[in-house]
Structures are given as C-alpha cells and as structure tokens.
Amino acid sequence: MSDHHHKETFITKYVFSQDHKMISKQYLITGIFMGVIGVFMSMLFRLQIAWPDHSFSLIEAFLGTHQDGGVMSPDIYLALVTIHGTIMVFFVLTAGLSGTFSNLLIPLQIGARDMASGFLNMISYWLFFLSSILMVISLFVEAGPASAGWTIYPPLSALPQAIPGSGAGMTLWLVSMAVFIASSLLGALNYIVTVLNLRTVGMKMTRLPLTIWAFFITAIIGVVSFPVLLSAALLLIFDRSFGTSFYLSDIFIDGSVLHYQGGSPVLFEHLFWFLGHPEVYIVLLPALGITSEIIATNSRKPIFGYRAMIGSIIAIAFLSTIVWGHHMFITGMNPFLGSVFTFTTLLIAIPSAVKAFNYITTLWKGNLQMNPAMLFSIGLVSTFVSGGLTGLILGDSALDINVHDTYFVVAHFHLVMGVSAIYGMFAGVYHWFPKMFGRLMNKTLGYWHFWITAIAAYGVFFPMHFVGLAGLPRRYYTNTAFPYFDDLADINVVITMFAILGGLAQLIFLGNFFWSIYKGKKAGTNPWNSNTLEWTTPVEHIHGNWPGKIPEVHRWAYDYSKPGHEEDWVCQTTPLMDGEEPS
Amino acid sequence: MLALIYILIAVFIASTFWQLTNVFNLKKDIATEEDNDQQGKLMFAFMVFFYGLMIFSFWKYWAVLLPKSASIEGEQTDQLYDITMLLILVVQAIMQFLLFYFAYKYRGIKGRKALFYADSHKLETIWTVTPAVVLAGLIIYGLSVWIDITDTSDLEDPLVVELYAKQFSWEARYAGKDNTLGKANVRFIEGINTMGVDMTDLNSVDDIPVRELHLPKGRPVIFKFRSQDVLHSAYMPHFRAQMNCVPGMVTQFGFTPTMTTEEMRADEKIVAKVENINKIRTEKGEDPYEFDYLLLCNKICGASHYNMQMKIVVHEEADFNKWLAEQQTMAQVIKN
Numbered sequence: 001m002s003d004h005h006h007k008e009t010f011i012t013k014y015v016f017s018q019d020h021k022m023i024s025k026q027y028l029i030t031g032i033f034m035g036v037i038g039v040f041m042s043m044l045f046r047l048q049i050a051w052p053d054h055s056f057s058l059i060e061a062f063l064g065t066h067q068d069g070g071v072m073s074p075d076i077y078l079a080l081v082t083i084h085g086t087i088m089v090f091f092v093l094t095a096g097l098s099g100t101f102s103n104l105l106i107p108l109q110i111g112a113r114d115m116a117s118g119f120l121n122m123i124s125y126w127l128f129f130l131s132s133i134l135m136v137i138s139l140f141v142e143a144g145p146a147s148a149g150w151t152i153y154p155p156l157s158a159l160p161q162a163i164p165g166s167g168a169g170m171t172l173w174l175v176s177m178a179v180f181i182a183s184s185l186l187g188a189l190n191y192i193v194t195v196l197n198l199r200t201v202g203m204k205m206t207r208l209p210l211t212i213w214a215f216f217i218t219a220i221i222g223v224v225s226f227p228v229l230l231s232a233a234l235l236l237i238f239d240r241s242f243g244t245s246f247y248l249s250d251i252f253i254d255g256s257v258l259h260y261q262g263g264s265p266v267l268f269e270h271l272f273w274f275l276g277h278p279e280v281y282i283v284l285l286p287a288l289g290i291t292s293e294i295i296a297t298n299s300r301k302p303i304f305g306y307r308a309m310i311g312s313i314i315a316i317a318f319l320s321t322i323v324w325g326h327h328m329f330i331t332g333m334n335p336f337l338g339s340v341f342t343f344t345t346l347l348i349a350i351p352s353a354v355k356a357f358n359y360i361t362t363l364w365k366g367n368l369q370m371n372p373a374m375l376f377s378i379g380l381v382s383t384f385v386s387g388g389l390t391g392l393i394l395g396d397s398a399l400d401i402n403v404h405d406t407y408f409v410v411a412h413f414h415l416v417m418g419v420s421a422i423y424g425m426f427a428g429v430y431h432w433f434p435k436m437f438g439r440l441m442n443k444t445l446g447y448w449h450f451w452i453t454a455i456a457a458y459g460v461f462f463p464m465h466f467v468g469l470a471g472l473p474r475r476y477y478t479n480t481a482f483p484y485f486d487d488l489a490d491i492n493v494v495i496t497m498f499a500i501l502g503g504l505a506q507l508i509f510l511g512n513f514f515w516s517i518y519k520g521k522k523a524g525t526n527p528w529n530s531n532t533l534e535w536t537t538p539v540e541h542i543h544g545n546w547p548g549k550i551p552e553v554h555r556w557a558y559d560y561s562k563p564g565h566e567e568d569w570v571c572q573t574t575p576l577m578d579g580e581e582p583s
Numbered sequence: 584m585l586a587l588i589y590i591l592i593a594v595f596i597a598s599t600f601w602q603l604t605n606v607f608n609l610k611k612d613i614a615t616e617e618d619n620d621q622q623g624k625l626m627f628a629f630m631v632f633f634y635g636l637m638i639f640s641f642w643k644y645w646a647v648l649l650p651k652s653a654s655i656e657g658e659q660t661d662q663l664y665d666i667t668m669l670l671i672l673v674v675q676a677i678m679q680f681l682l683f684y685f686a687y688k689y690r691g692i693k694g695r696k697a698l699f700y701a702d703s704h705k706l707e708t709i710w711t712v713t714p715a716v717v718l719a720g721l722i723i724y725g726l727s728v729w730i731d732i733t734d735t736s737d738l739e740d741p742l743v744v745e746l747y748a749k750q751f752s753w754e755a756r757y758a759g760k761d762n763t764l765g766k767a768n769v770r771f772i773e774g775i776n777t778m779g780v781d782m783t784d785l786n787s788v789d790d791i792p793v794r795e796l797h798l799p800k801g802r803p804v805i806f807k808f809r810s811q812d813v814l815h816s817a818y819m820p821h822f823r824a825q826m827n828c829v830p831g832m833v834t835q836f837g838f839t840p841t842m843t844t845e846e847m848r849a850d851e852k853i854v855a856k857v858e859n860i861n862k863i864r865t866e867k868g869e870d871p872y873e874f875d876y877l878l879l880c881n882k883i884c885g886a887s888h889y890n891m892q893m894k895i896v897v898h899e900e901a902d903f904n905k906w907l908a909e910q911q912t913m914a915q916v917i918k919n
Binding site: 255263265360382393396399442473 | 585586588589596597611612613614615616619621623625626632633636637640644646647649657659660663664667668670671672674675678679681682683685686689690691692694695697698699700701702703706707710711715718720721725726728729730732735740749750753768769770772779791808811812813814816818821822823824825826827829830831832834836856859860863869872874875877879880881882883884885886887888889890892911915
C-alpha cells in the first residue's frame with residue numbers, strides 16, 4: 001500500500017474499514033478462527049467420552065496442567081464443553097453467520113451504497129473482535145476457563161469454591177459476553193435502520209429477497225432479547241463481586257454458610273432463556289434466509305409461497321420470545337406456567353412445517369443446479385426436519401421430564417440449530433464467495449466437503465438420540481461411574497469416530513477457502529445467473545457498490561423460469577414487459 | 584512442545600493439500616449437467632444411507648433404551664411418548680423421502696425450464712391447517728398428562744420424602760410417623776446434622792435420615808427436593824421422574840412405584856441388558872453387575888457431577904415398613 005495518492009491507507013482499507021463488504025469479510029474470518037477453536041475442543045472432549053481412561057498425547061499437548069498423563073481432568077472437561085457451546089453459539093453462529101451475511105447482503109441486496117452508519121458498523125466489528133480476544137485469553141487463566149456450562153447457571157457460575165472455572169475464567173467470560181452484546185446490538189440496530197430506510201427505488205418490503213427478511217427479523221429479535229442477557233450478566237457480576245443476592249440464597253459450601261439470602265437461581269434461568277431461546281432463532285433464521293435464496297436460485301424456480309415464508313419468519317420470531325420456559329419445565333417453576341409454555345412451544349411447529357414444505361415444493365419440478373451451496377441448503381432442510389421433529393418431544397412438558405438434560409437434547413439441538421445453521425453458513429460462503437473475493441471456490445472440494453460432513457453429522461447425532469433415551473445425562477465427564485451405562489461404550493465410540501471424521505472434513509473447507517481467495521477461478525459478474533441486486537455490482541469491490549446510479553427495482557427477486565422470458569432468470573432491475581403481471 | 588509439533592504437522596498437511604488442489608483447478612467451478620446428474624444420484628444414495636442409518640440404529644440400539652416405566656405416572660408419559668414418536672417417524676420418513684427424491688428426480692438438465700409455480704393458496708392452507716390440527720391433539724393430550732402428573736393433591740396417603748443434594752452426594756429424609764417433614768435450613772448444619780434440620784421444630788424429631796433411598800411399591804411418594812450449594816437435578820429415569828434441586832427453595836415431584844427392584848431385575852429387557860453389560864465387563868475384567876434403580880444428578884454441578892448417585896430400592900410395602908422401622912430417627916441420630 002505504497003500508493004500515497006490514494007485516500008485509503010492499508011489501515012483504513014483492511015483494518016478499520018467502514019465498508020460493509022470488508023467488515024463482512026472480517027466477521028467471516030474471525031468467525032472461522034473461533035470455529036476452528038470450538039470444533040477442536042469438541043474433538044478433545046469426544047475423545048474423553050469414547051475412551052475415558054485412555055492416554056492421548058493430543059490431550060497432553062494441548063491441555064497442559066489440566067491433564068495428567070494424557071487424561072484430562074473433570075474440571076477441564078466441563079470447561080471444554082462450556083467454551084465449545086459459547087463459541088459455537090455466539091461467536092460462530094451469531095457473529096460469524098449473521099454478522100458476515102447481514103453485512104455483506106443487506107446493502108447489496110436492497111440497493112444501498114453502504115450501511116446506515118459505517119462508523120457504528122466498524123465499531124460493532126471491533127467490539128466483536130475484542131470480545132473474541134477476551135474469550136480466547138480466558139482459556140489461559142490458571143484455574144481454567146468458565147466451566148459452568150454455556151448457560152452459566154448460578155450458583156455454580158457465581159462461586160469459585162464450587163468449581164475452579166468460576167474464578168477469573170468466569171469473570172473474563174462475563175466481560176467478553178458484555179462486549180459481545182454491545183457489538184451485537186450496534187450491528188442489529190444498523191441492520192434494522194438500513195433495511196427500513198435505504199432501500200432503492202422500487203424495492204418495496206414485499207420485493208425484498210427472503211435473506212433480507214430473515215436478517216431484518218433476526219436483528220429485531222436480537223435487539224429485543226440481548227439486552228436482557230446483558231442485565232442478567234450484570235446482576236451476576238454484582239452477586240459475584242459486590243455481595244448482592246439476586247440469584248443466591250441459603251448456601252452452605254466449604255464448611256460454612258454464605259451470607260446470601262433471598263435470591264433465586266430460577267430468576268437467572270428466566271432472564272437467561274429470555275435471550276437463550278430467541279438466540280436459537282437468531283442463529284437459525286439467517287441460515288433459513290440464505291437457504292431460501294440459494295434453493296430458489298439453484299432450482300431455477302421462484303421460492304414457493306413467498307408471502308407465507310415471510311409470515312412464517314415473523315410468526316417464528318414472535319413465538320420465539322414467548323417460549324423460553326420450555327427450558328425450565330423441571331426447575332420448580334409453577335406447573336401451570338409449564339402448561340402455557342408447552343402450548344406456545346408446540347405452536348412453533350406450524351410455521352416451521354410451512355417452511356419445510358415450501359422448501360420441498362420449491363424443489364418440485366425445478367431444474368436443480370447442484371452447486372455446493374445447493375447441496376448444503378438441501379442438507380439444511382434435512383437436518384432442520386430431523387432435529388425439529390424431536391422438538392415435539394422436548395417441547396411437551398410431560399415428555400421433557402424424562403429426557404431433559406440428557407443426550408437426547410444434545411442430539412436435538414445440534415441437528416436443528418447447530419448443524420442446520422452451520423450448513424446455512426457453508427451454503428452462504430460457497431454461494432457468495434465470488435461476491436466477497438471475486439473468485440469461485442473449488443467445486444470438487446466443495447462436493448467432498450459436503451458429503452463427508454453430511455454423513456458424519458448424521459453419524460454423530462442420530463445414534464446420540466439413543467444414548468439420551470437410555471437415560472445418560474449430558475455433561476458427564478465419563479459414564480463409567482455407572483455400570484448401568486456400560487453398554488453405551490460402543491455407541492460413544494461410533495459417535496466419536498464420526499465426530500473426528502466430520503472435524504477432519506472441515507480441513508477440506510479451510511484449505512479450499514484460503515486457497516480460493518488467492519488462486520480460485522476468477523468469477524464473472526453473475527456466476528449463478530441470479531436475480532438479486534448484489535450481482536449487478538462489479539466484481540472488483542468499490543466503495544459505494546455501484547459505479548454509477550443505484551439501480552431501480554421493478555420486480556421481486558424470484559422471477560426464475562418465468563414464462564414469456566427467454567432466459568430462466570430475470571434480474572430485479574429488468575422493467576416489466578408490456579402486459580406482464582408483476583409477481 | 585508436543586502442541587508445537589502437532590501444529591507443524593497440521594501446517595505440513597495443509598501445504599501438501601494446497602499443492603494437491605492445484606490439480607483440481609483444471610475444471611470449471613460452476614455445476615455442469617454432468618455434476619447435476621452425479622450429485623443428484625448421490626442425493627438418492629444418501630437417502631438410502633439415511634434410511635439405513637435410522638433402521639440400523641433402531642435395530643442395534645433398541646436394547647440400550649430404558650425398560651418399561653416403574654411408576655404409574657411414567658406409564659402415562661410412555662404412552663404419550665410412543666404416540667409422539669410414531670408421529671415423528673412417519674413425518675420424518677415422508678419429508679426426507681420427498682426432499683431427497685426431488686433432489687434426485689429434478690436434477691438439472693441443460694435446456695429444460697423449471698416450472699414457474701410461485702404460490703398456491705390451497706397447498707399453503709393444507710400444510711398450515713394439518714399440522715395445526717395434529718398439534719392441537721398433541722397439546723391437549725400432553726397437557727392432560729402433565730396436569731395429572733404435577734398435581735399431587737389427589738394422591739392418597741402419600742409417603743413424604745425429602746431428597747437433599749450437595750456436591751457430590753445425595754441424602755434423604757423420611758417424614759416419620761407424623762408424615763410431616765421438620766423445618767430445615769443450611770444455617771442449622773452442624774456436625775452430624777448434615778441436612779440442616781431444625782431440631783427445635785417438633786416435626787423434626789421423628790424424621791428419619793438415610794443414605795440409601797427405599798420406596799414402597801404401590802404407595803404414592805411425594806418428594807421434596809432441597810440443595811445445599813449449587814443447582815442439582817434429581818433424575819430417576821426408570822420412574823420417568825426428574826426435578827431440579829434449587830438452593831433457597833423446596834421443589835416437589837410425586838410418583839407411585841409399580842415394580843419392586845426384584846421384579847425389575849426379572850424384566851425381560853433388563854435381563855438382556857444386564858447380560859450384555861456383564862459380557863462387556865467380563866471382557867474388561869470387571870466385577871459382574873446387578874441391576875438397581877438409580878438416582879443421578881442431571882444438572883451440571885462441578886467436577887464430580889458425573890458420579891453423584893444414590894441407589895434406590897423398591898420393596899413390597901410390608902418389607903418397606905419393616906426396613907423403615909429399623910432406621911434411626913433424627914432425635915436418635917443426634918443424641919448418639
């Protein structure tokens with residue numbers, strides 16, 4: 001960057017950039033980095049679950065003082081599952097997924113030159129970066145990182161006497177999350193304002209691509225629910241550091257009674273899940289939005305039931321804020337409340353079913369272009385259905401009693417939000433890689449990546465349901481303390497092997513991703529023959545996105561294979577022909 | 584040091600891989616008709632794999648699942664579970680078939696145009712109303728079971744037992760002759776009074792503290808749960824029972840055991856399961872195992888969370904009463 005005549009320096013272009021396209025790439029790379037840590041942790045604790053007494057030099061190498069002769073300690077096991085959950089849910093699937101694609105696509109697909117506030121957008125990314133750094137630093141605290149589970153229920157998370165990870169590790173966790181929430185709120189407010197105010201001429205709300213609808217609604221849920229987690233975390237900081245009793249009462253530990261009186265951990269659970277459940281949809285809705293766009297484009301068909309899709313996004317978003325109690329059926333909450341939450345929870349199945357049926361109908365009589373992004377989108381629908389259906393058991397209070405906190409839950413949510421959202425993220429990366437980097441990702445490697453991942457994901461999580469139905473609780477360092485579970489050893493070995501396979505498959509992705517940035521085939525302006533506006537911008541990124549005037553929009557995003565048109569796609573900027581019905 | 588070697592190996596593999604991928608660079612990176620054909624067929628193959636995995640898992644892992652419920656309440660939830668599971672499997676089979684079959688059937692062909700089919704009110708109505716009706720049924724059925732289970736006021740002559748959780752063990756306290764538990768708080772914990780029972784409360788005197796939970800067959804039991812330090816969860820999978828133990832409050836759950844430990848040991852499924860477990864244990868040179876009901880902790884509570892357990896024994900009522908009469912009351916324990 002020796003070009004001093006140019007206004008932009010290396011710092012303003014690549015580091016403190018206010019351009020949404022660069023910020024999107026920053027989010028993606030940071031998300032991938034955190035993802036590597038999160039997935040690697042899951043490999044380590046899967047080794048422990050499958051071969052509890054076995055010595056692994058891998059564990060010896062990476063866990064330092066938290067292991068003894070290659071066998072990890074119970075405390076670090078709990079820390080690994082805690083940080084794995086935290087990183088995957090917040091850093092990869094919230095910031096990495098939503099941050100990347102909201103930033104990239106909102107201005108490009110609505111026809112705006114940038115986000116409403118480029119400056120806030122930059123701050124949002126750097127706060128996310130700071131929170132990532134804090135979370136990574138917390139891994140190196142002497143007593144170990146936070147280890148009370150990603151849900152950090154007090155009193156366990158409040159008392160270092162109860163678990164060593166609740167000392168400095170937990171403090172860093174809370175500070176990191178507070179910064180993360182600030183980042184997420186700045187981002188979300190920006191997305192909302194941008195979508196509402198900066199749409200180009202003709203881009204009515206009912207002509208927005210479903211990606212934008214999903215990002216928009218996701219941002220609204222984020223703004224509604226993340227502040228509640230922030231207040232929950234603040235009160236927890238008060239209890240931990242200033243001796244208040246919001247969540248604590250009547251505790252005897254280490255031989256003495258603590259002074260706390262009158263608080264309740266159940267209050268924390270309510271506050272946590274008021275974010276925690278919407279969070280599931282903050283993770284999932286962007287993935288569903290991305291899938292809608294990719295399935296329509298690659299099926300060369302309009303998405304089926306566009307308005308029903310918008311309706312179901314809104315319905316899911318609304319319901320998601322009134323179902324949090326289904327995580328708390330057996331916390332001692334009033335059983336009547338349990339009934340209410342069962343009712344609202346099972347209602348979510350209706351809009352979810354509508355979405356699944358609409359995806360499948362979109363495939364019907366299509367002309368499917370099997371690009372890697374399409375494969376991941378089809379994979380998403382499959383895991384969304386497989387994982388979503390078991391929600392009928394977990395959301396039903398009477399049935400939840402016996403499977404609550406078992407591996408059945410782990411299998412359920414990993415399929416429905418973990419794997420599904422990750423598939424959505426991969427689909428998005430493969431599809432919009434040409435828009436981000438001007439090159440295409442390697443197709444063959446993409447196919448290998450998908451198929452190995454798909455087999456591994458079901459190989460891990462399908463058998464895992466049975467482990468849960470056998471009665472094995474999650475977050476057990478080992479099940480050898482119970483001879484009753486000795487017959488689960490085989491299944492756990494199978495699951496771990498598939499997990500390792502799945503983990504290794506991600507190396508294909510990483511290699512392909514970084515290789516393609518520099519060496520991938522140069523992409524044309526519109527490689528997938530897509531209708532949306534981002535493909536009308538030049539391949540080389542420019543500030544302001546379009547060199548001349550911002551294009552005007554004359555139709556919705558889904559005029560694929562429309563009768564009366566030569567091509568099987570019609571860009572949103574194409575004016576209606578004489579006598580053509582607007583869709 | 585070892586970590587460094589691992590990282591170096593990873594870098595080495597990555598660079599080899601980098602070189603190898605140059606080979607792939609000869610092909611076009613947008614799906615061709617050939618790709619569509621190949622990947623579409625793979626979708627079909629994956630469907631076969633997927634159904635195969637489901638069927639294999641059910642066949643192979645059926646044996647590890649929990650045996651039939653050992654409580655009246657659990658029988659109700661098991662029935663609800665069976666119906667829900669059947670519904671799930673039917674819907675799952677149909678949806679996955681349609682998804683993968685369409686992916687295979689409509690794989691792209693050059694020159695073919697997809698059908699422009701953007702909306703259908705009729706279809707949308709069908710797949711909004713059908714799930715709604717089915718769910719209404721499930722909700723009504725589910726809630727009737729839930730209300731039945733959580734409402735303990737209709738239980739006749741229940742046995743009242745307190746389950747007390749702490750890092751990392753369980754204790755229990757029977758309410759004694761008056762069937763009323765004496766007051767308790769962690770501030771009363773002292774020496775042998777490990778559960779913090781308030782001995783100035785007259786109801787406490789005849790309470791019976793124990794370290795192994797015994798229950799009578801056929802008599803309703805109401806559990807009162809307390810915790811001394813952090814959250815715990817009392818999970819009794821064979822009775823389909825679970826409730827969190829929350830410091831600062833008392834929670835409650837009730838069920839009626841229907842099978843004694845001996846009866847469950849003779850249950851067909853348990854016999855097969857224990858046989859299988861003992862085969863595995865013999866191979867590893869471990870002592871043979873005999874079935875017992877379990878109380879496990881099912882809420883992350885610290886380092887030994889994985890080993891916080893208590894044995895549960897279910898007797899015929901007469902045997903239970905005999906056993907209980909042999910136990911020392913709080914008053915006796917404290918005096919000694």
